[in-house]
Amino acid sequence: MTDVDARLRPVTLDEWPAFTAAMHEVFAEEPPADFAERPSSVAELDRSLALWDGDRVVATSGIYSRTLTVPGAVVPCAGVTWVTVAPTHRRGGVLTAIMRRQLTDLHEQQREPVAGLWAAEYPIYGRFGYAPATVEARFTGRSERLRLRPDVDLGTGRVERVSAEEYRPAAVAVREAVGRFVPGTMARDDRWWDRQLRDDPAQRKGATARRYLLHREADGAVTGYAAYRVTDTWTDTGEPDGTLTVEEVRATSTPAYAALWQLLLSIDLVRTVKYPSSSPDDPLRWLITDGRALHSTPVDGLWLRLVDVDRALAARRYPTPIDLxxxxxxPFCPWNDGRWRLSGHPAGGYCARTDRDPDLSLGVEELAAAYLGGVSLATLQAAGRVTEISPGAVTLAGAAFGWPVTPWCPDSF
Structure with a gap:
């Protein structure tokens, strides 16, 4: 154990102000006033780590206890967060010590089989076995070109503007219904919905308060929801040039989804539409008349790490049989190093150590990238990051690791 390892410890409630001040200083942010004094309801101080230098916090980290949808199943996921190291203490092994402590504890305590995080900078976390497993499309387009096709079925329901109080229970039910089928979805309990719907005026950056929509069928059942904001701007010649920022749109049917977008795309005084947390395979592109009008900027989303290869691979399902x-x-988590026999099918999976000859050779990063079904093992092979030993193994494994629904995680943390 290094000196840094020995000095890492969870932060106490009394120490929270110093902890969060150090964290926000590294991110060049001002913490919300209430958050600066007391942690939010989702914070788990017993899963935090702080490094002190005298009376000053110089490194921070934490874990949220989350639940993640993976292909065909739901698994516990350690949501790694609050990771900072003060500039004065970089390049001294501090971040490595934090990552090692987190993963070792998860392994030894047999807690979450996978860990996830959102990376502030791309090159940092690969060396600790993390890899991007989802993508944000970040759609944008000019509203005058974003029109639904005339043959799109809008159903018989209606879209209505509602209050946050009316929106929340309906949105919870719809999201639970659709989220279980989308790998990358993080479950939201009441605490996470509180966080999701928080609307601090100081954080709006010139936009309106959040606005809410529900789609109701003729019988009153809610089958979709949307949340958005509008930024009111004008050109030098007095023309409206507003921006609509869509935060979330989910629905249990195509007509409900289309009807929500029809309203969003027709809001007055808006000239630019943005959907920064969209899925790269969002059906919106196939609902509009001009697919080229919807521009996307793919950005890495949720990064995953398999804490225990056997538990993680056995937890998900496989659309085609695999026995490889x-x-x-x-090298960072040596308990994962070696040969593993993976046997899987649509109903379940099995993974255990073996002394059989390998069919594929790959790093834990590559497994993490492919875990949700969004990154092809054949693509990783083409990049030189997967080695095929048995002929045809990449094709077999690629089909088994794939999934018909593109992974997507709209919940950063």
Whole structure:
């Protein structure tokens, strides 16, 4: 154990102001006033780590206890957050010590089989076995070109503007219904819905308060919801040039989804539409008349790390049968290093150590990237990051690791 390892410890409630001040200083942010004094309801101080230098916090980290939808199943996921190291203490092994402590604790305590995080900078976390497993499309377009096709079925329901109080229970039910089928979805309990719907005026950046929509069928059942804001701007010649920022749109049917977008795309005084947390495979592109009018900027989303290869691979489902031996390289977590027999099918999976000859050789990063079904093992092979030992193994494994629904995680943390 290094000196840094020995000095890392959870932060106490009394120490929270110093902890959060150090964290926000690294991110060049001002913490919300209430958050600066007391942690939010989703914070788990017993899963935090702080490094002190005298009376000053110089490194921070934390874990949220989350639940993640994976192909065909739901698994516990350690949501890694609050990771900072003060500039005065970088390049001294501090971040490595934090990552090692987190992953070792998860392994030894047999807690979450996977960990996830949102990376502030791309190159940081690969060396600790994390890899991007979802993508944000970040759609944008000019409203005058974004029109639904005339043959789109809008159903017989209606879209109505509602209050936050009316919106929340209906949105919870719809999201639970659709989220279980989308790998990358993070479950939201009441605490996370509180956080999601928080609307601090100081954080709006010139936009309106959040506005809410529900789609109701003729019988009153809610089948969709949307949340958005509008930024009111004008050109030098007095023309409206507003921006609509869509935060979330979910629905249990195509007509409900289309009807919500029809209203969003027709809001007055808006000239630019943005959907920064959209899925790269959002059906909106196929609902509009001009697909080229919807521009996307793909950005890495949720990064994953397999804490325990056997537990993680056994937890998900496989759309086609697989029975292969994977030779896994994991220098950071040596308990994962070695050969694993993976046997899986649509109803479940099995993974255990074996002395059989390997069919594929790959790093734990590559497994993490492919875990949700959004990154092809064939693509990783083409990049030189997967080695096929048994002919045809990449094709078999690629089909088994794939999933018909593109992974997507709109919940950053």
């Amino acid at each position: 031996v994977l030779e896994v390289r994991d």
